[in-house]
Each structure stands twice: as C-alpha cells, then as structure tokens.
Amino acid sequence: MIRHIVFFTAKRPEDVETIRVSLGRLAEIPHSLAFEVVANAKVDPMGNEVDVIVYGEFADEAALAAYKAHPIYDETTRRVRPLRELRQSADFRSTLG
Template sequence: MIRHIVFFTAKDPAERDTIVEALAHLGEIPHSLAFEVVANAKLDPMGNEIDIVVYGEFADETALAAYKSHPVYDETTQRVRPMRELRHSADFRSTVG
C-alpha cells in the first residue's frame, strides 16, 4: 500500500476552510482506498506551521498515478495553488496493516 500525505500552509489563514473544502473534492477521485482532508489540530509543541493535511491510501503506484492524472486532481490543484503558501508531499510504501 502507498500512503500519500501532503501538507499545506495557507497564504491567508482566513482561507484555510476554503482550501480544505476545495481539497475535499479530491476524495471524489475513485482510486484511493482511504482519503481525508483535515485542518491541522496544531497540537505538537515543536511546531505548528502546517495548516492542512491531505491523507490518502492507494493500492500501488499505478493507483496513485491514476489519481494524480484524474481531471478533478488538476482542477483542484489549479483552484488551491493561488491560496497556498507551501506544499510538502510524501509518498511511501507502508509496512503497517
């Protein structure tokens, strides 16, 4: 299983909910086994710069590639890009569960 995690910061904190709502449309893409978009609870005492987390699970690299090539992915990216400051992504093969 591939776990796909993306961290975002909002240029304007007032747009955080708008970004979450826009990114939630990625859940309409049928290739993930699990998918969620949440606002960071900011509970870590070491750093809370991240505003939004996107988390997805995919059967394999092919499913992740299909997700990223879906038209909803491109539309969502185009909509969110002007509102976000940074984006960090990590993809890894999970050995859990």
C-alpha cells in the first residue's frame, strides 16, 4: 500500500477553508482505498504551520499515478495553487500491512 500525504499552508488565513473545501473534491477521484482532507488541529506545541492535510491510501504506484492523472486533480491544482504558500508531499510504501 502507498500512503500519500500532502501538507498545505495558505497565503492568507481566510483562505484555509476554501483550500480545504477545494481539495475535498479530490475525494471524487476513484483509485484510493481511503482518502480525506482535513484542517490541521494545530495542537502540537513544536509547530503548527501546516493548515490543511490531504491523506490518501492507494493499492500501488499505478493507482496513485491514475489518481494524479485524473482531470479533477488538475482542476483542483489550478484552483488551489494561487491560494497556497507551501505544498509538501510524501509518498511511501506502508509497512503496517
């Protein structure tokens, strides 16, 4: 299983909810086994810069590639890019079974 995690920060605090809702459209794309978009709870005392998190689980690299090739992915990227400051992602093969 591939876990896909993406962190976003908003350029302006008032855009956090718009980013979250816009990224929520990604859940309409097939190919994921689990998928969610959430606002950061910001309870970690060491750093709370991240505003929105995208989390997905995919059976394999092919499923993740198909997800990223979907037209909704491109549409969402175009909508969110002007509102975000930072985007950091990580894709890894889970060892949790």
